[in-house]
Amino acid sequence: MELNTSNNNRKMIVIHGGHFSSLAGFYEEASHVLMKDADWKVGTLDGFDDILYGGFGVIEGREEIDIIWKESEKSKEDLGLQPTQKFYENKIRQGKPFNIELIQLKLDELHKGKGQTLFDILVEIIESHTNITLRLE
Numbered sequence: 001m002e003l004n005t006s007n008n009n010r011k012m013i014v015i016h017g018g019h020f021s022s023l024a025g026f027y028e029e030a031s032h033v034l035m036k037d038a039d040w041k042v043g044t045l046d047g048f049d050d051i052l053y054g055g056f057g058v059i060e061g062r063e064e065i066d067i068i069w070k071e072s073e074k075s076k077e078d079l080g081l082q083p084t085q086k087f088y089e090n091k092i093r094q095g096k097p098f099n100i101e102l103i104q105l106k107l108d109e110l111h112k113g114k115g116q117t118l119f120d121i122l123v124e125i126i127e128s129h130t131n132i133t134l135r136l137e
Contacts, residue, residue: 009064010063010064010065010066011058011059011063011064011065011066012065012066012067012068013033013034013058013065013066013067013068014067014068014069014070015029015030015067015068015069015070015075016029016070016071017069017070017071017072017073017074017075017078018070018071018074020075020078021074021078022078022079022083023079023083023087023118026075026079026122027041027042027043027044027047027048030042030048030051033058034051034057034058034059035051035056035057035058036057036058037057038056038057040056040057045121045122045125048122048125049125049128052125052126052129052132053129062131063131064131064132064133065129065131065132065133066132066133066135067126067132067133067134067135068134068135068137069134069135069136069137070137071137072136072137075119076117076119078119079117079118079119079122080117080118080119081110081117083117083118084110084115084116084117084118085107085110085111087118088103088104088106088107088110089107091103092104092107123136
């Protein structure tokens with residue numbers, strides 16, 4: 001990822017799908033750019049969502065942000081069906097504090113071809129922030 005300020009004073013964050021091939025790699029990338037001078041690192045989906053609210057790291061608040069995800073097709077594959085299944089299976093194996101029933105439902109939906117992949121979840125998290133515009137490239 002890289003951070004730029006565009007001409008219209010919107011911060012622009014670039015996610016390079018070529019820099020990672022796993023969810024852990026995505027977290028590392030997000031931490032590197034979004035949490036530059038902070039001690040805190042992104043390590044969960046909720047944590048990624050939290051930093052997008054701003055107030056710490058490079059996002060100061062509800063400012064307008066552009067996120068450009070380059071090589072998004074590679075990321076879509078890297079964070080697709082199989083990695084998502086493993087992600088859910090690991091949570092089920094770990095048990096508490098995870099809601100095993102909910103995770104099993106998500107895994108079942110995935111097997112039926114209806115569930116969200118990790119890529120879909122990350123896109124949804126970004127798009128849930130109305131001050132952030134996401135562009136997949």
